[in-house]
Amino acid sequence: xxxxxxxxxxxxxxxxxxxxxxxxxxxxxxxxxxxxxxxxxxxxxxxxxxxxxxxxxxxxxxxxxxxxxxxxxxxxxxxxxxxxxxxxxxxxxxxxxxxxxxxxxxxxxxxxxxxxxxxxxxxxxxxxxxxxxxxxxxxxxxxxxxxxxxxxxxxxxxxxxxxxxxxxxxxxxxxxxxxxxxxxxxxxxxxxxxxxxxxxxxxxxxxxxxxxxxxxxxxxxxxxxxxxxxxxxxxxxxxxxxxxxxxxxxxxxxxxxxxxxxxxxxxxxxxxxxxxxxxxxx
Amino acid sequence: xxxxxxxxxxxxxxxxxxxxxxxxxxxxxxxxxxxxxxxxxxxxxxxxxxxxxxxxxxxxxxxxxxxxxxxxxxxxxxxxxxxxxxxxxxxxxxxxxxxxxxxxxxxxxxxxxxxxxxxxxxxxxxxxxxxxxxxxxxxxxxxxxxxxxxxxxxxxxxxxxxxxxxxxxxxxxxxxxxxxxxxxxxxxxxxxxxxxxxxxxxxxxxxxxxxxxxxxxxxxxxxxxxxxxxxxxxxxxxxxxxxxxxxxxxxxxxxxxxxxxxxxxxxxxxxxxxxxxxxxxxxxxxxxxxxxxxxxxxxxxxxxxxxxxxxxxxxxxxxxxxxxxxxxxxxxxxxxxxxxxxxxxxxxxxxxxxxxxxxxxxxxxxxxxxxxxxxxxxxxxxxxxxxxxxxxxxxxxxxxxxxxxxxxxxxxxxxxxxxxxxxxxxxxxxxxxxxxxxxxxxxxxxxxxxxxxxxxxxxxxxxxxxxxxxxxxxxxxxxxxxxxxxxxxxxxxxxxxxxxxxxxxxxxxxxxxxxxxxxxxxxxxxxxxxxxx
Numbered sequence: 001x002x003x004x005x006x007x008x009x010x011x012x013x014x015x016x017x018x019x020x021x022x023x024x025x026x027x028x029x030x031x032x033x034x035x036x037x038x039x040x041x042x043x044x045x046x047x048x049x050x051x052x053x054x055x056x057x058x059x060x061x062x063x064x065x066x067x068x069x070x071x072x073x074x075x076x077x078x079x080x081x082x083x084x085x086x087x088x089x090x091x092x093x094x095x096x097x098x099x100x101x102x103x104x105x106x107x108x109x110x111x112x113x114x115x116x117x118x119x120x121x122x123x124x125x126x127x128x129x130x131x132x133x134x135x136x137x138x139x140x141x142x143x144x145x146x147x148x149x150x151x152x153x154x155x156x157x158x159x160x161x162x163x164x165x166x167x168x169x170x171x172x173x174x175x176x177x178x179x180x181x182x183x184x185x186x187x188x189x190x191x192x193x194x195x196x197x198x199x200x201x202x203x204x205x206x207x208x209x210x211x212x213x214x215x216x217x218x219x220x221x222x223x224x225x226x227x228x229x230x231x232x233x234x235x236x237x238x239x240x241x242x243x244x245x246x247x248x249x250x251x252x253x254x255x256x257x258x259x260x261x262x263x264x265x266x267x268x269x270x271x272x273x274x275x276x277x278x279x280x281x282x
Numbered sequence: 283x284x285x286x287x288x289x290x291x292x293x294x295x296x297x298x299x300x301x302x303x304x305x306x307x308x309x310x311x312x313x314x315x316x317x318x319x320x321x322x323x324x325x326x327x328x329x330x331x332x333x334x335x336x337x338x339x340x341x342x343x344x345x346x347x348x349x350x351x352x353x354x355x356x357x358x359x360x361x362x363x364x365x366x367x368x369x370x371x372x373x374x375x376x377x378x379x380x381x382x383x384x385x386x387x388x389x390x391x392x393x394x395x396x397x398x399x400x401x402x403x404x405x406x407x408x409x410x411x412x413x414x415x416x417x418x419x420x421x422x423x424x425x426x427x428x429x430x431x432x433x434x435x436x437x438x439x440x441x442x443x444x445x446x447x448x449x450x451x452x453x454x455x456x457x458x459x460x461x462x463x464x465x466x467x468x469x470x471x472x473x474x475x476x477x478x479x480x481x482x483x484x485x486x487x488x489x490x491x492x493x494x495x496x497x498x499x500x501x502x503x504x505x506x507x508x509x510x511x512x513x514x515x516x517x518x519x520x521x522x523x524x525x526x527x528x529x530x531x532x533x534x535x536x537x538x539x540x541x542x543x544x545x546x547x548x549x550x551x552x553x554x555x556x557x558x559x560x561x562x563x564x565x566x567x568x569x570x571x572x573x574x575x576x577x578x579x580x581x582x583x584x585x586x587x588x589x590x591x592x593x594x595x596x597x598x599x600x601x602x603x604x605x606x607x608x609x610x611x612x613x614x615x616x617x618x619x620x621x622x623x624x625x626x627x628x629x630x631x632x633x634x635x636x637x638x639x640x641x642x643x644x645x646x647x648x649x650x651x652x653x654x655x656x657x658x659x660x661x662x663x664x665x666x667x668x669x670x671x672x673x674x675x676x677x678x679x680x681x682x683x684x685x686x687x688x689x690x691x692x693x694x695x696x697x698x699x700x701x702x703x704x705x706x707x708x709x710x711x712x713x714x715x716x717x718x719x720x721x722x723x724x725x726x727x728x729x730x731x732x733x734x735x736x737x738x739x740x741x742x743x744x745x746x747x748x749x750x751x752x753x754x755x756x757x758x759x760x761x762x763x764x765x766x767x768x769x770x771x772x773x774x775x776x777x778x779x780x781x782x783x784x785x786x787x788x789x790x791x792x793x794x795x796x797x798x799x800x801x802x803x804x805x806x807x808x809x810x811x812x813x814x815x
Contacts, residue, residue, distance in 0.1 A: 002323075017584075
C-alpha cells in the first residue's frame with residue numbers, strides 16, 4: 001500500500017469516525033437542549049433569589065410574606081390566582097411582575113389594605129426608568145417570584161382567622177399568660193426577623209458575644225435616664241416597643257422604621273406569647 | 283436509423299464526453315489520471331498533466347508544485363504552519379455560522395448565546411469548536427514561531443517572512459482577545475476590561491487609545507460593537523492579507539527550509555541530493571494535507587463530543603460587580619505578570635512594545651550565518667531563557683501570585699466561587715440538609731445522620747471549611763490577613779422555595795487592627811436542576 005493510499009484510507013476512516021460522532025451528538029441534541037433550558041431556568045431562579053434578597057426583602061419579606069398594612073405579600077395564593085383579574089391585566093403573570101418591577105407603582109391599587117410608605121409606593125427598578133436593575137435581572141426576579149406558585153399559602157384567609165379582637169395600644173392592659181414556645185413561632189411567622197437581623201446565628205433579639213439578649217437589654221434601658229417611654233417593667237417596655245414603636249427610639253436607630261400598626265394586627269394572646277418569648281432571652 | 287447507432291461508438295463517445303468534463307473540473311486531469319492520483323501511481327501522460335493543474339486552477343496555482351523531500355520530514359516542521367492555517371479556516375467557517383445567531387448589543391448578546399446553546403441544534407457544538415479552535419490556533423501559531431526559531435529558519439531570505447509571521451502572531455492574539463468579549467459574560471467583560479485598561483497606560487495618547495477601543499470610559503454598547511467589528515471584519519481582513527503575503531513568500535520565493543544539517547552539516551553529497559528530491563504536490567502533498575485535515579477535524583470534534591470540552595459561559599456581564607479572581611485570557615497572563623512588577627506604562631506598554639520590536643528584529647540582530655542548533659548556542663540559550671521567563675511571568679499573572687485576599691473571603695470563595703462551580707455547587711441537592719452547622723475543633727464524621735442516604739459530599743465540603751477556618755484561627759504563623767483570631771464560623775442551610783435552598787457562610791472574627799468583631803457573610807442559592815457544566 002503506497003503512502004498516498006494509506007493516507008487516503010486513514011483519512012476516510014477519520015471522516016467516518018467524525019461523522020459517526022456527529023450523528024450520535026445530533027441524536028442527543030433534543031435532549032441536551034431541553035436539559036439546557038431547565039438548567040437555565042434553575043439558574044435564573046438562583047440569580048433571582050439573590051437579587052430578591054438584596055433588593056426586595058426589605059419590604060416584601062425574605063419569604064415574600066409582606067408586612068400587613070404596609071407592603072403586599074408576593075408568596076400568597078391570592079397573588080397567583082386573583083391578582084391579574086383584580087387589576088384587569090391582559091398579559092401573563094410574568095409580564096405583570098416584570099412590568100410592575102420595571103416601572104414601579106405611583107399609587108397603591110389597594111390603598112386601604114397596602115398603602116405603602118411614601119410616594120411612589122413602589123419605586124421603579126429598571127435602569128431605563130432610573131432604577132438599578134437590568135432587564136435580564138428583572139426577568140430572573142420574575143422567575144424567582146413565580147417559583148412560589150405551587151406552595152403559596154392563602155394569607156388573606158390566615159388574616160381573616162385572627163383569633164380575637166386586636167390588642168390596641170394600651171401598655172398598661174392586663175395581658176393573659178404568655179407561652180414562650182408559641183411566642184417564638186409567632187416571631188418567625190409574623191416576619192419580625194425580616195428587619196431585626198444582625199446576630200450571628202439569627203434574629204437581633206438573641207444574645208451575641210457583644211451584648212446580652214433582649215430581656216436584659218430591656219431592663220438596662222429602663223434604668224437609662226434618657227429613656228422617654230412610660231414602661232415600668234421589662235414586659236411593659238417590650239409591649240410598648242411593639243405597639244407604639246415611636247415612643248422611644250434606641251440610640252443609633254431611626255424613628256418611623258418599624259410599622260406602628262401591630263396593635264391592630266396582634267391579639268392579646270399573641271402579644272403576650274411574643275413578650276413571654278422575648279423575656280426568656282437574657 | 284437504428285443500425286447507425288453503434289453501441290461501441292456510443293460508449294466511447296460517452297467516455298470521451300465524461301473525460302472531457304473531468305478534465306475541465308480538475309483543471310487538466312482525466313479520469314485515468316485521477317485514478318492514478320488517488321492510488322498514488324506515477325503519471326501516465328507526458329508532460330506531467332499534474333503540473334498543468336497548478337497553472338490552470340486558481341486554488342492550485344497558490345500551492346507549489348513540489349516540496350523538497352527533507353523539508354517534509356515530520357519532526358522538522360510538525361505541520362505547525364499547516365495547522366495554524368487549518369484552525370484559521372475552522373474559525374472562519376464556524377465564525378460565519380455563529381454570526382447568524384449572534385447580536386452584538388449588550389442587552390441581547392448574552393441572551394443570543396443562551397438561545398444558540400438551548401434552541402439551535404448543533405449550536406453549542408459550533409460555539410465549542412470555535413472557542414477550542416481559537417485556543418488551539420494561539421498555541422499552534424506560537425509553537426510555529428518557536429519551531430522557526432529553533433530550526434533557524436528565520437535567517438537571510440526568510441527574514442521578511444519572519445516579520446509577517448510576528449505580525450500574524452499579534453493578529454491571532456488580538457482576534458482571540460476581541461472574540462473573548464462577545465459572549466458578554468463576567469469572564470469576558472472583566473478580562474477585556476483589564477486588557478483594554480492596559481492601552482490606557484500608553485504614554486501621550488493612552489487615554490485616547492483607551493477611549494477609542496472601549497468607545498467610552500467603560501466597555502458598553504460601543505465597546506462591544508467595536509470588539510465585534512474588529513473580530514469579524516478588520517482583523518480577519520488583515521489576517522487574510524498577511525497570511526497571503528506570508529504564504530506567497532514560502533511557496534514562491536524560498537520554500538520550506540530544509541533541516542540545517544542538509545545545508546551546512548557534515549553529510550554526504552548523496553544524502554544532500556536525496557534531501558532535495560522533489561515531492562510532487564499532486565498526489566503526495568495533497569493527500570497528506572487532506573489526511574491532516576481529517577485528523578484535525580476529528581481531534582476537534584472528539585475533544586468536544588468525547589472529551590467534553592465546553593466553551594465557558596459565566597453569568598452575564600455586570601459592570602457593577604468585579605468578580606474576585608479576575609484574570610486576562612491565559613495568553614496575556616505574562617502581561618498581567620509584568621504589570622504586577624512595576625509601573626503600568628513601563629511594564630504594560632513600553633516593555634511589551636520592545637519585546638515585539640525585538641522579535642521582529644531577530645533576523646537582523648542575529649548575524650550568525652549558521653542555522654544548526656549547535657552552531658548558535660547564544661541564540662538558543664536566549665530563546666530557552668525567554669520561554670522560561672514567559673512561563674514564570676504567566677504564573678505571576680494568575681491570581682495565585684501576589685494578590686492578598688482576606689481569610690474569610692478566600693475560604694468561602696474557594697468553596698463556592700462567584701463564577702464557575704467549586705465544591706459546594708457539586709454537592710447533590712438532596713444532600714444539602716437544612717440546618718445550622720457550626721465549625722468546631724473536631725470535624726463531624728457525618729453531618730446528617732438522619733438522612734438514610736447520608737451526605738458524604740456535604741460533609742466533605744464542611745470538613746474542608748472547618749479545616750481552613752481552624753487553621754486560620756489557630757496557626758499564628760500565618761500572615762495577619764490570612765488569620766481569623768477568635769474565629770467563629772457557621773454553615774447554614776435553609777429550605778427557601780420549591781427546589782431551592784439557601785446556603786449561608788458566616789464567619790466572625792476579631793479584626794487585629796481595630797479590635798472590633800467583624801462578620802463576613804455570603805449567601806448562595808442552589809436550585810435542584812442547576813446542572814454543573
